Amino acid sequence: MKDIQVVIITGMSGAGKTIATRIFEDLGYFCIDNLPPTLLPKFIDLIEDSESEKLNKLALVMDLRGRTFFDSLFTSLDSFSKSEKIRPKILFLDAKDDALVHRYKETRRSHPLSPKSRPIEGIRAERKKLEEVKGLAQYYIDTTDMKPRELRDRIVQEFASETETFRVNLLSFGFKYGLPIDADLVFDVRFLPNPYYVKHMRARTGLDTDISEYVLKWSETKQFLKKLMDLLQFMIPQYKREGKGQLVIAIGCTGGKHRSVALTEWIAKKLSGDFPTNVSHRDIERGK
Secondary structure (H helix, E strand, O other), X not given: OOOOEEEEEEEOOOOOHHHHHHHHHHXXXXXXXXXXXXXXXXXXXXXXXXXXXXXXXXXXXXXXXXHHHHHHHHHHXXXXXXXXXXXXXXXXXXXXXXXXXXXXXXXXXXXXXXXXXXXXXXXXXXXXXXXXXXXXXXXXXXXXXXXXXXXXXXXXHHHOOHHHHOEEEEEEEEHHHOOOOOOOEEEEOOXXXXXXXXXXXXXXXXXXXXXXXXXXXXXXXXXXXXXXXHHHHHHHHHHHHOOOOEEEEEEEEOOOOOHHHHHHHHHHHHHOOOOOEEEEEOOOOOOO
C-alpha cells in the first residue's frame, strides 16, 4: 500500500475554496471539487489500486453543496481511523459574515443554502451546520482580510516542501525555428563563436564534450556567463518571493544545436545546487 496524502478542503461558501484548489493543483495535488463524502473510502481504494506514483497527493473539496451527502463525512473519516498509511487532514476556510456577504454581492451569486433569499441567511445556516467539522479541522485559515497571494503563501507554508514550490526550467532553442512561447526570460547567444562553421563539429551537438569545450573556451563566453549568473542569482529569488511557481529561461542560438545547448547545460549545473532545475533542448534534433 502506497502512502497517500489526503487533504479535505471545506469551510464557508465564499471563503476561498476555489482559489485553494488551484493552489493545491500547482503543488502537484490531484484535486476533485464537490466530492460526496460517502464516496471517499471507495475513491481512496481506487487510488491505492492505481499504479501511478503521481496519484499520491489528493486535495478533495467537500462542502454543503453536497447537501445530505455531507452528513456522511464523519463516517467516512472514521473508516480511516485505524489506517497507518492514510490519515486525511481537514483544511477549514472561514471568513467573517460581512466579508462573505460582500463577496456574494460582488459575484452576484446566490448562497447554496438560501438560493431565493438573502445571502446572510444562508451564511448563518451554513456556519451552524459546519460547526462540528470546524472543530475537527487540523488547519484553519481565516481569509477575511487575505488577498489570493496571501492565501497561497499560507497554503504553501502548511502543505508544500521547498522542492514543490518553485522550479527553474532551462530551455535551449534555435531562433530560426521561432521563439518559445512560454519563456519568461530569453537570452541570445548568437554573438559567440559558432561550432557549426568547424567542419568536423557541424554534425555534433552541445551535449558532446568537444563541442561544449569549444563553446566555453572563449573569453567572451566566460565573461557572458559571469554576468548572466550574477543576474540570474539576483533575479530568481525575486521571482520566487513574488509567488511564481516556475521560471522558464530560454537560451537561443541560430539552430538550437550547439551554443545554446552547451550553455544551457552549463547554467543548469550551476543553478541546480540552489533550485530544482529541469533542462530541455527544443531544437537539438532538427536539421538532421
